[in-house]
Amino acid sequence: MKLVRVGEPGTERPGLICTGTPPGVGMGFKPPRFLKAGDVMRLGIDGLGEQTQTVVAYART
Template identity: 70%
Template sequence: TKTMVYGVKYLVSYLSQFMSLHPGDIISTGTPPGVGLGMKPPVFLKAGDVVELGIEGLGQQKQTFKADE
């Protein structure tokens, strides 16, 4: 979150002015700097790649990418 243009508190405040936010809602904030498309040459996810993410106190998830059939 340190590289976000707008902080989480601002986004929640702004969005709640015109929509109801409920527990479990997700606010998609876009892509952080340093993503594959911006690399030279570009780097993309491929079949077999694994992406893991987590939120402290909430849990973790792990996704393994597979080729489109």
């Protein structure tokens, strides 16, 4: 597979594809929804596997 273009803005680097969600997307829900400490996110791809991440509180140091 040849990847021609991922999108903008951003810098493409060989062998690295990262995606994310822009800030404020949770505001589009009624009522607004945001991740909070203790929430569990699970991502899976059929035939590849699954990963689970638990949201933690931001700690300033």
